[in-house]
Amino acid sequence: MLNTEEILSRTGNGLSVFKHYITTEWRVGRNFLNPLYEDSKASCNIYFDRSSNCYRFKDFGNDAYSGDCFFFVGMLKGLDCRNSQDFVEILQIINRDLSLALADDEYATPVKHSVKQPKPEPISPPKSKPYSIIAQPFTAKDLSFWQQYGITSEILKTFKVVSVKKFESENKDGNPFSFTYSEQEPMFAYQGRQNVKIYRPFSQVRFLYGGNVENYCFGLEQLPAKGDTLFITGGEKDVMSLSVHGFNAISFNSETTHINQSIIRKLSYMYKHIVLLYDMDKTGQDASLKHQQQLSEFGVKRLLLPIPGTKESKDISDFFRLGNEAEELTRLFLDLLELLYNDTLSILKSCEVNLNNPPMQSKMIVSINDVPLGTQGNLLCITGGEGTGKSNFAASLIAGAIRDCSVSVDTLGVEVAPNTRQRAILLYDTEQSEVQLYKNTINILRRAKLREMPQYMKVYNLTGMSRKQRLQSIVESMDKFYFQFNGIHLVIIDGIADLIRGANDEQESISLVEELYRLAGIYNTCIVCVLHFIPNGMKLRGHLGSELQRKAAAILSIEQDNDPALSVVKALKVRDGSPLDVPLIQFGWDKQLGMHTYCGEKPKEEKEKRKENELTEVARNIFNRQNFATYVDLCEQIQELLDVKDRTAKSYIKFMREKEIILKDPSNSSYFIIGHL
Numbered sequence: 001m002l003n004t005e006e007i008l009s010r011t012g013n014g015l016s017v018f019k020h021y022i023t024t025e026w027r028v029g030r031n032f033l034n035p036l037y038e039d040s041k042a043s044c045n046i047y048f049d050r051s052s053n054c055y056r057f058k059d060f061g062n063d064a065y066s067g068d069c070f071f072f073v074g075m076l077k078g079l080d081c082r083n084s085q086d087f088v089e090i091l092q093i094i095n096r097d098l099s100l101a102l103a104d105d106e107y108a109t110p111v112k113h114s115v116k117q118p119k120p121e122p123i124s125p126p127k128s129k130p131y132s133i134i135a136q137p138f139t140a141k142d143l144s145f146w147q148q149y150g151i152t153s154e155i156l157k158t159f160k161v162v163s164v165k166k167f168e169s170e171n172k173d174g175n176p177f178s179f180t181y182s183e184q185e186p187m188f189a190y191q192g193r194q195n196v197k198i199y200r201p202f203s204q205v206r207f208l209y210g211g212n213v214e215n216y217c218f219g220l221e222q223l224p225a226k227g228d229t230l231f232i233t234g235g236e237k238d239v240m241s242l243s244v245h246g247f248n249a250i251s252f253n254s255e256t257t258h259i260n261q262s263i264i265r266k267l268s269y270m271y272k273h274i275v276l277l278y279d280m281d282k283t284g285q286d287a288s289l290k291h292q293q294q295l296s297e298f299g300v301k302r303l304l305l306p307i308p309g310t311k312e313s314k315d316i317s318d319f320f321r322l323g324n325e326a327e328e329l330t331r332l333f334l335d336l337l338e339l340l341y342n343d344t345l346s347i348l349k350s351c352e353v354n355l356n357n358p359p360m361q362s363k364m365i366v367s368i369n370d371v372p373l374g375t376q377g378n379l380l381c382i383t384g385g386e387g388t389g390k391s392n393f394a395a396s397l398i399a400g401a402i403r404d405c406s407v408s409v410d411t412l413g414v415e416v417a418p419n420t421r422q423r424a425i426l427l428y429d430t431e432q433s434e435v436q437l438y439k440n441t442i443n444i445l446r447r448a449k450l451r452e453m454p455q456y457m458k459v460y461n462l463t464g465m466s467r468k469q470r471l472q473s474i475v476e477s478m479d480k481f482y483f484q485f486n487g488i489h490l491v492i493i494d495g496i497a498d499l500i501r502g503a504n505d506e507q508e509s510i511s512l513v514e515e516l517y518r519l520a521g522i523y524n525t526c527i528v529c530v531l532h533f534i535p536n537g538m539k540l541r542g543h544l545g546s547e548l549q550r551k552a553a554a555i556l557s558i559e560q561d562n563d564p565a566l567s568v569v570k571a572l573k574v575r576d577g578s579p580l581d582v583p584l585i586q587f588g589w590d591k592q593l594g595m596h597t598y599c600g601e602k603p604k605e606e607k608e609k610r611k612e613n614e615l616t617e618v619a620r621n622i623f624n625r626q627n628f629a630t631y632v633d634l635c636e637q638i639q640e641l642l643d644v645k646d647r648t649a650k651s652y653i654k655f656m657r658e659k660e661i662i663l664k665d666p667s668n669s670s671y672f673i674i675g676h677l
Helices: 004-010 015-021 069-077 082-095 140-147 153-158 236-244 263-271 280-292 318-320 326-340 342-349 390-400 434-448 467-484 507-521 544-552 605-623 631-642 646-658
Strands: 044-049 054-057 131-136 159-172 176-180 188-191 195-199 205-212 227-233 249-250 271-277 364-368 371-375 380-384 424-431 457-461 487-495 526-532 554-560 566-574 585-588 595-601 661-665 671-673
Touching: 004 082, 015 054, 015 069, 015 082, 054 069, 069 082, 131 195, 131 205, 131 380, 140 153, 140 195, 153 159, 153 236, 188 507, 195 236, 227 236, 227 263, 236 249, 236 318, 263 271, 271 280, 271 326, 271 544, 280 424, 318 326, 342 661, 364 526, 371 526, 371 595, 380 390, 380 507, 380 544, 390 434, 390 487, 390 526, 390 554, 390 595, 424 467, 434 457, 434 595, 457 467, 467 487, 467 507, 507 526, 507 544, 605 631, 605 646, 605 671, 646 661
Parallel strands: 227 249, 227 271, 380 526, 380 554, 424 457, 424 487, 487 526
Antiparallel strands: 044 054, 131 159, 159 176, 159 188, 188 195, 195 205, 364 371, 371 380, 554 566, 566 585, 585 595, 661 671
């Protein structure tokens, strides 16, 4: 069975594990260089711990690298011994690498396996090392040292850095020692709340500590509450050098120290990017790679500096000292983002607007009085109540598209671009019976004055399919006919609400309209969507109607006229211009011809009356919620309610004032409706 006791019993209480993974020469009880980082002083020791009955290693120079053989292998492999999943993997690695042949079949079913965790050591309060410092003013030579990295006296004050005349503390055996300042060996202190870190840049012993240095993090107190980028560096000097150049940064005790994930988790909410910016020597590069892997759940990035990594040129402080400015570091970070976002940016490049390479103008397929309604790459919505003639009006668009250009046909007052290139024209019907659709197809040919259906014209009855199959059939057949006929001229889907479960299903409505809009763009065609809805004023109801209101280039409503024998075509939305300025078209049934025919435009007075009625309803809608509105507020609400542009909304306000639908209060320059006087 694979557990800690079995591994310890087969490896001489863990000694064989250390012997396998530590390839340098070492002996039990003798100090040697720590293999987990680039150690310069032999301060690591392996000893037998009687309390735990196993061999352990201890680094007297860095206590974070102290533990048993399982902890050691975890550090070596970038795994966290305290994490149960990682700990199981550590056991499996030791079992495999040392060929212990312990069965680990139980891990095939994680719920049943039981791994005995190492006995937790009793938690004791962190040790606080006694110390005292005597601060002194910075000398000119001190400031010159910091200035080469761009670090000013103001930055030193901000980060609580002082020049130290004398430092006193105790070694591990409790014996006192002290260091004093000299011009040849200056001494500085990074002061924290509960600790101090002494920096002696030109001495053999460069760093000393006092107080409680557990969870040491320099620069944390100086960070702003929010920001875009936070750099994690290898040292305090690097933090200040970055700060003086306008960047946010922190550093932990050293590059190889364990990074507290709880701190990173909190910082990840405050900053968009957390970037490891370590020294460019081997130790720094290995440490940054290791920490990036350990902190992958937080999206921590790793930036490498273009410097050699030598003693004179290895960190960000040296980068600035060598004459580089903040712009160079920003450019390096931008290069990193371009590398990380390469796929997205490559795709986005094709979507970029280039003023020197204008796109091809979309051809106008359907229009009224030269006002574009249906264009290539867009949706045109035709809506209305039951029996208003929507399907016949949509069918007239097909007749206009398939006609011979030399022949004049009745397209019910709408101009339709002829299909001169004989590209595909597709009609999908989800509501009518097969017999009724057959009759409608005959009427389309009669209206177009053709004897036979053109090969490029395809008509399909989808009532026998499930809703999911209908959309799939439309998508796949459009793709096939696009290649068969070298393009698609016009598509009509009569009854798009029958492609989803319900017109009030928000998610399905959004997905359907986005898919149809995508297809119109891919095939560079106009897709006419017939929606059997009764509009509410100038707005469509339901989630499906709302999505079409946003995406469609134009929306036409077919309504019964005062004369029940006539239907009226009203524009509810046009992308370019005001829908209230589009003429009202009339059509009705002609018994002699056996089809609907164009009956002309309604008089100008009717159009003006319609405009007045619609805008009166809009005003009532707005002023039912408030008594007064400023010009800007009124303009914004009209834009939102009618989905029109700022220019059109302002023209509506002018019209409403002229018709005295709204009045202006001279005392405060706000507007009100007469009912609120």
